Amino acid sequence: MDEANIRASKDIPPAEVADVELYHAKSFWTKYVFSQDAKVIAIQYSGTAAAIGFVALVLSWLMRLQLGFPGLADFITIEAYYQFVTIHGMIMVVYLLTAVFLGGFGNYLIPLMVGARDMVFPYINMLSFWFYFLAVVLLVVSFFVPGGPTGAGWTLYPPQAILSGTPGGSGAGIIMMLLSLIVFIIGFTMGGLNYVVTVLQGRARGMTLMRLPLSVWGIFTASVMALLAFPALLVASVMMLFDRLLGTSFFMPTLIEMGEQLSYGGGSPIMFQHLFWFFGHPEVYIVALPAFGIVSDLLSTHARKTIFGYRMMVWAIIGIGGLSFIVWAHHMYVSGMNPYFGFFFATTTLIIAVPTAIKVYNWVLTLWRGDIHLTIPMLFSLAFIVTFVNGGLTGLFLGNVVVDVPLSDTMFVVAHFHMVMGVAPLMVIFGAIYHWYPNVTGRMLDEAMGKWHFWVTFVGSYLIFFPMHYVGLVGVPRRYPELGDSAFIPDSVQMLNSFISLAAFAVGFAQLLFIYNVITSLRRGKIAEKNPWRATTLEWQTPDMPPTHGNWGDELPVVYRWPYDYSVPGAAEDFIAQNDPGPQPAGETKT
Amino acid sequence: MAIALVLVLVVVGSIVFHIFSPWWWTPIASNWGTIDATLTITFWITGAVFAAVILFLAWCVYRYRHTPGRVAAYQPENKKLEIWLTVVTGIGVAALLAPGLVVWADYVTVPDDAVEIEVVALQWQWNYRLPGADGKLGTVDNRLITFENPLGINPGDKAGLDDLVIEADALHLPIGQPVKMLLRSIDVLHDYYVPEFRAKMDMVPGTVTYFWFTPTRTGTFEVLCAELCGVGHSFMRGEVIIDTEEDFQIWRDEQETFASLSES
Numbered sequence: 001m002d003e004a005n006i007r008a009s010k011d012i013p014p015a016e017v018a019d020v021e022l023y024h025a026k027s028f029w030t031k032y033v034f035s036q037d038a039k040v041i042a043i044q045y046s047g048t049a050a051a052i053g054f055v056a057l058v059l060s061w062l063m064r065l066q067l068g069f070p071g072l073a074d075f076i077t078i079e080a081y082y083q084f085v086t087i088h089g090m091i092m093v094v095y096l097l098t099a100v101f102l103g104g105f106g107n108y109l110i111p112l113m114v115g116a117r118d119m120v121f122p123y124i125n126m127l128s129f130w131f132y133f134l135a136v137v138l139l140v141v142s143f144f145v146p147g148g149p150t151g152a153g154w155t156l157y158p159p160q161a162i163l164s165g166t167p168g169g170s171g172a173g174i175i176m177m178l179l180s181l182i183v184f185i186i187g188f189t190m191g192g193l194n195y196v197v198t199v200l201q202g203r204a205r206g207m208t209l210m211r212l213p214l215s216v217w218g219i220f221t222a223s224v225m226a227l228l229a230f231p232a233l234l235v236a237s238v239m240m241l242f243d244r245l246l247g248t249s250f251f252m253p254t255l256i257e258m259g260e261q262l263s264y265g266g267g268s269p270i271m272f273q274h275l276f277w278f279f280g281h282p283e284v285y286i287v288a289l290p291a292f293g294i295v296s297d298l299l300s301t302h303a304r305k306t307i308f309g310y311r312m313m314v315w316a317i318i319g320i321g322g323l324s325f326i327v328w329a330h331h332m333y334v335s336g337m338n339p340y341f342g343f344f345f346a347t348t349t350l351i352i353a354v355p356t357a358i359k360v361y362n363w364v365l366t367l368w369r370g371d372i373h374l375t376i377p378m379l380f381s382l383a384f385i386v387t388f389v390n391g392g393l394t395g396l397f398l399g400n401v402v403v404d405v406p407l408s409d410t411m412f413v414v415a416h417f418h419m420v421m422g423v424a425p426l427m428v429i430f431g432a433i434y435h436w437y438p439n440v441t442g443r444m445l446d447e448a449m450g451k452w453h454f455w456v457t458f459v460g461s462y463l464i465f466f467p468m469h470y471v472g473l474v475g476v477p478r479r480y481p482e483l484g485d486s487a488f489i490p491d492s493v494q495m496l497n498s499f500i501s502l503a504a505f506a507v508g509f510a511q512l513l514f515i516y517n518v519i520t521s522l523r524r525g526k527i528a529e530k531n532p533w534r535a536t537t538l539e540w541q542t543p544d545m546p547p548t549h550g551n552w553g554d555e556l557p558v559v560y561r562w563p564y565d566y567s568v569p570g571a572a573e574d575f576i577a578q579n580d581p582g583p584q585p586a587g588e589t590k591t
Numbered sequence: 592m593a594i595a596l597v598l599v600l601v602v603v604g605s606i607v608f609h610i611f612s613p614w615w616w617t618p619i620a621s622n623w624g625t626i627d628a629t630l631t632i633t634f635w636i637t638g639a640v641f642a643a644v645i646l647f648l649a650w651c652v653y654r655y656r657h658t659p660g661r662v663a664a665y666q667p668e669n670k671k672l673e674i675w676l677t678v679v680t681g682i683g684v685a686a687l688l689a690p691g692l693v694v695w696a697d698y699v700t701v702p703d704d705a706v707e708i709e710v711v712a713l714q715w716q717w718n719y720r721l722p723g724a725d726g727k728l729g730t731v732d733n734r735l736i737t738f739e740n741p742l743g744i745n746p747g748d749k750a751g752l753d754d755l756v757i758e759a760d761a762l763h764l765p766i767g768q769p770v771k772m773l774l775r776s777i778d779v780l781h782d783y784y785v786p787e788f789r790a791k792m793d794m795v796p797g798t799v800t801y802f803w804f805t806p807t808r809t810g811t812f813e814v815l816c817a818e819l820c821g822v823g824h825s826f827m828r829g830e831v832i833i834d835t836e837e838d839f840q841i842w843r844d845e846q847e848t849f850a851s852l853s854e855s
Contacts, residue, residue, distance in 0.1 A: 160779035165821030313623025336800035475786030
């Protein structure tokens with residue numbers, strides 16, 4: 001299909017997929033609880049993720065309370081601090097970001113955006129959510145087992161993760177953590193297969209792969225990656241569980257704990273790190289790629305301009321996805337692995353900067369010569385670009401093996417990954433919620449509250465994480481509950497830490513305002529117009545708004561064009577919906 | 592419009608903060624000035640890119656913000672611009688990577704005249720072992736560790752009998768002498784980290800890791816653990832003292848050998 005045909009054509013291929021007969025819920029339970037409707041499952045995923053995410057937010061307050069004002073809260077023991085660090089990280093990466101992007105946005109957007117009535121396997125989709133829910137419950141339960149949750153850090157490195165010097169290591173904490181991860185992965189596998197198959201099999205007539213909105217491309221590629229990456233974590237978790245419960249030594253060498261020779265021997269702690277990061281690095285992009293895709297659509301829609309370099313954007317997503325499987329050991333430059341690996345992994349890691357930079361250029365060039373509406377979704381998208389560029393560039397420090405050596409395991413690393421995979425994707429999530437809230441609820445979120453939420457969150461996050469890099473430059477190691485008495489750390493670092501903590505509290509309270517907005521706007525929000533942002537993509541073209549069960553009423557949509565026909569010269573309006581057979585773009589008539 | 596202004600302020604503020612920050616790396620005390628140099632190159636290149644991208648973004652937001660009657664340009668692609676940007680990015684990345692890999696080659700290549708010193712980590716203290724008069728470290732095995740033999744030195748290996756054992760005390764090193772730090776752990780992961788030396792490496796039970804450096808100024812430096820190793824992690828500190836050659840010999844002569852420790 002040539003370039004012009006991607007953008008618009010009246011030639012529609014014959015139906016490849018017959019219309020489906022959906023399961024229709026008969027009771028409250030099957031409609032809202034054990035629902036098989038992807039839209040309801042999306043809300044269940046997002047709501048559960050938000051609830052457990054709130055726990056992570058509170059944990060971050062407690063950590064910042066300790067770091068900013070050490071000694072003020074004496075209930076934060078060292079054990080508790082490490083438990084907060086661990087569970088905060090684990091929730092944010094796995095149970096919040098992965099679940100929201102794939103389980104939340106994936107479930108909501110994929111069927112609507114590709115023009116399907118639902119996911120291809122609705123029953124499996126329901127199971128996926130309930131496994132996720134169980135995983136979250138297991139994680140919460142670990143707070144209440146003797147010894148509390150694990151405090152091994154979210155990386156769960158053995159041998160310490162299963163030994164008594166680490167909180168939860170000799171108790172049930174680490175067991176609950178590993179079980180929760182295993183259940184999460186089982187649940188995700190069901191959901192992930194569904195997302196992939198639905199994108200490949202469930203598209204409406206005329207919706208070719210090169211006409212998919214970039215949101216779908218991002219979620220699709222991330223789902224493929226997650227299906228390939230999570231098994232490594234599953235294997236590592238099962239093996240560590242065996243080491244802990246059955247006395248095997250997969251990751252456990254001969255060691256002496258507190259003067260006592262343990263019965264382990266012959267295992268390799270570094271092997272765990274390879275397995276963990278074989279999952280862990282793609283995981284970064286499993287979170288980032290959906291954010292890349294969604295922000296592309298937000299920028300294009302709210303700047304009323306075609307996305308710049310669509311095909312390059314698609315190839316960059318695929319290229320990043322592929323490359324991200326051969327960069328994992330850049331997390332292990334000083335792990336004690338063969339140091340010659342450094343040459344290979346530094347090279348692959350810096351190569352991945354090229355497709356990533358292309359994406360950044362294309363976002364900025366999408367705004368260039370646009371008609372930029374400074375809506376809340378646009379503001380959050382701009383904040384995403386700033387924080388992502390900042391965090392991406394500090395990645396060039398840490399990816400370049402020898403530059404990583406002095407910075408590794410310091411607060412510089414903490415600042416870097418929070419900026420690039422914490423703040424930046426969250427900006428996209430917020431922008432996306434303001435954007436699609438009317439599609440879900442039929443009402444708009446309150447704009448005044450939204451502006452407050454945006455400004456405090458964006459400026460506050462930058463004030464937290466930008467100065468934090470310099471704490472790391474001084475040499476302060478990460479995962480220290482307090483600075484201690486160190487000659488090389490000037491007293492002013494403690495002042496900076498207090499400042500960072502105050503900024504963190506402010507950002508945290510802005511999220512309470514956001515939650516208030518989301519809840520109250522359900523009843524009090526302004527009634528949304530049918531397509532309030534005047535967007536081209538199919539989720540806004542359903543016969544009912546919000547879309548009902550089955551999405552499309554009697555007839556499935558037919559797609560005539562790509563999703564970025566904004567401000568087409570000669571068109572009556574500044575957008576043409578994907579299912580609008582309307583006029584051809586000027587000068588590009590079908591031959 | 593506030594957003595365009597704030598974007599400019601983010602760039603200006605970040606640069607001003609960087610220039611005037613009292614928080615900066617410690618004065619170096621080893622040969623790894625080349626690491627600081629690559630770090631500085633990286634700051635320049637990434638700083639320039641950050642300023643350029645965000646200032647252009649701010650200008651776009653200001654220049655192309657919605658006003659009544661504005662129509663966006665319809666421009667799906669611009670191959671020439673895309674290729675040009677890709678090539679420039681490739682060059683920038685190569686300019687970062689090349690010096691980095693050259694310095695890494697130094698980092699992993701231990702000079703022939705380096706003296707081997709062993710660091711033995713455990714929860715939560717640092718022990719050391721220096722070669723004795725024979726200039727060689729004896730063999731060790733974690734399975735031999737007892738209260739009397741805390742480092743697990745093999746008593747059957749003659750090379751080990753004269754090894755100097757320093758338990759939970761400061762390490763002294765002579766200035767100007769390259770050292771290869773052999774890193775061992777007897778329990779969990781640790782990381783031997785002296786900020787002023789720039790070098791660091793994890794210690795992994797079951798294997799021996801290493802890094803090398805040459806001390807370049809005398810003084811007392813703090814050793815920290817940089818790999819979360821349990822509840823005592825942030826208290827796992829020690830000292831390394833860089834001496835003149837004469838002071839180092841005096842200190843060295845005061846240390847006990849493995850053989851004398853075993854007898855007592």
